Amino acid sequence: MRSLPKPILLAGFMVLLFLYLPVIILIGFSFNASTMGVAWKGFSVQWYENLLADPSIVEATLNSLIIALISTALSLLLGLGAAIGLEKRRGLRASCMNTLILLPLVIPEILMGVALLMLFVMLQVPLGFGSIIIGHMVFNLPLTVVILRARLRKFNPAWEDAARDLGATSWNVLTSITLPMLRPAIVGAALLSFTVSLDDFVVTFFVAGPGSTTLPLKVFSMIKTGITPEVNALSAILVVVSMAFVGLSWLFQQEVPSSFLKNDSSS
């Protein structure tokens, strides 16, 4: 393999640095003992301690976790059916449905936020946990479908045919062949949906109700009121947690039993 040209390597590295620099700075300053400005006044974890002592932060965290858990699970449930169902169908009708299911990923978030808000107001649905979960599912469902289908597409249908030939019911085929093969994608989709839900801001901003503040909403109101070191600490936590989840999801999806794959040079 040719070695990479030095200038490209350098440029690539610098861009990567650009991506991570603000985050590193953020995390760094969350440990800064100084209350104002950027002069380094010594290492301190007091901002993290303040966060843990603040009941509204703890509540926002719990809210975020519960909402993420529920929206991920429901998206996964519906997404499995959608992905498998779509994969089996072909033709114009199917590709239309495919486009329709993926549409929420393309629509600007703010539009989704105001649209859902108006729907809830018209239907007189009180804003709260339910409205947020629904809002998150509108995005998580297509996301789950995309990830599951990416994996399903590589799946060699010969396995399912063989099982059916051997007398397996469609239910058996599903549980003994399709689902186990999908497992890394399921876990990957779950982790990613969870992270997206945890981090969502725009849609949540519009459809959250009284007392259903999530972590990103809390960060936002803290930013608006003024930059305090607690904001840095909270932001740092959010970022690190996301990183952990995404890293896990990604690594999990790398496990690919080759026997399940088609013999395909593009894999």
Next chain:
Amino acid sequence: MIHPPNPIMRLFFALVLLVAGSQFVGCSEPSSPEPSRKAGPQKLYYFTWSDYVDSKIMADFEASRGVQVVVDTFSSNEELLAKIQAGMTGYDVVVPSDFMAGIMGRLGLLAELDLSRIPNVQELEKHLAQLPFDPTQKFSIPYLWGTVGIGYNAKVISEVPTTWNVLWNPEYSGRISMLNDQREVFGLALRALGYSLNSRDRQAIQEAKDRLINQKPLVKVYTSEQFDQLLVSGDVVLAHAWGGPVARAMREDSSIRYAIPEEGGTIWADCMAVLATSKNKMLAMDFINYLLSEKVALQTSQRLLFASANRHVRHQLPPEIRNNIAVYPPDEVLSRMEWMEDVQEAIREYDRAWTELKVH
């Protein structure tokens, strides 16, 4: 249902269904708190200005009544009304400014208060006891009051500002901040032009709008919440400001000062009210009474540096707070201040003009 083959996944789904079930049982979402249904303590939903939140005062109330106070904040009256109209009806206590309390009362959004539950209403400051929009405290009770003026950095601004026009001075371009508040910003421009800040005259409003558009290139930021920080950090040297945050900034940096221009400006009183849709009206009224009580009002004024509506607080405060014009406006200034009122139909003019200003 699809049974996940993996026992861990099975556990995961069971856990999720359990949590989901507990949330959805009886449609008990936190936006409609019912004391008998939820296992936890009764919750009181408090929607107030971001400047008015003090955790210790909340904690004391929570401890004394065994309830939990859940706080959300807003940064302008319009935002408050917008959120209520957008279906955030789960709040119990809200804190609109004077004119907005009047509007909300007229729109039927506020509950009628049972003043026998709020005895501290007897302790109001004289000039707050019979405000025009609600002279008998039928649906609102004054809580904190003050003025709108100019917060400035005395190190940079050598002369005390005596006119709003200092905010148009190109020498300070890029270091001026204005409130992100439609009525306040237009009120300022109208007063600077010699009109009333409640003007309904289309001509006057357009004139004000033109002046504000001229000013825009000089303005660094329109913010109702960050100007105190910006004054301290030096990003801004002249700020259109509520008094309280400037007083707090003064604590950090003694070269920050407050001035009320000669043209005069807004005198305001933020009022506590109970939403008509509240499910905890009794507790809400107790909370209002609590916040208005002498001891709590004193603490509030000392920590937040806003003048209290409770008249017994004033002489108990240390002189540096009592005599700080950012907190308590001196009597000679009061005569040139104006209360904000509902401008009724003319609000459409203001709305259009504000959008135009922001869009420029």
Next chain:
Amino acid sequence: MNHLSSQSLPVSVISTFWLALFFLLIFFFLPLLVVFGVSFASRGLYGGVEWILTWDNYRRLADPLIGVIFFRSLIFAAMTTMVCAIIGFPLAYVVARVSPGWQLVWLTLVMIPFWTNFLVRTYAWILILRADGLVNGFLLTLGIQSEPLSLLFTDFAVALGLIYGYLPFMVLPLIVAIERISPRLEEAASDLYASRGAMFRYVVLPLSKPGFMAGGVLVFIPSLGAFITPYILGGGQKMMIGTLIQQEFLVSRDWPFGSALSFGLMGTALILWFLVNRTSLGKNVT
């Protein structure tokens, strides 16, 4: 594969399939329909919606001031997309071409900011750009400046925030596209005595087009409707479509006008998406 009969799938799968579609029907299409409907209504005196149908809201869209906002948002989005393409390409090339042992590392490193909290990543720039922030601290300490630079709440800050926020959306599709280019083509080019520059210009870049298309859409559309970045870094000053929509809904309470604006935004986004999809270059890179 021919269209298989639905009997090959268990009932539970079929029912969740239709349930999923039903869910999206109610909570995706219906809300958009509501937006469309409300865009023809009128605003009540104190806000809220009065069902007096009118073209007024769309007429206001034609107002030059609103046109300026759309235009400004388009410019920002276009610029963001271009800069992301320019600086994203070297990174994508490195990740695509690096030895397999390193690839997972680089790929994971690039993926992670992709999904971390957008709000927080944007907020980090406030710390850097403030008058007492990192950049100014740097410049002042080294004596390069005597007064702090006013970097925050400027167009520059918003542009920087947008580029930073959406860069991963460009890099990832580019990586996928570049990986598809067989390295042998590059070898062949150098065997035929092409310089490095020429090789990039005539081989790699043209063949990366699908990546640029997909990445372009993934950056342009969200940055067109961007709300967080101009709100936090823009200081309530320069309106963009996203912040204007937010203002109309949550401050000015002119829902009909806000709906018309939203629909205008969606129209623009959809047209772009279909244009790219039609060329079927962006299709396989999801």
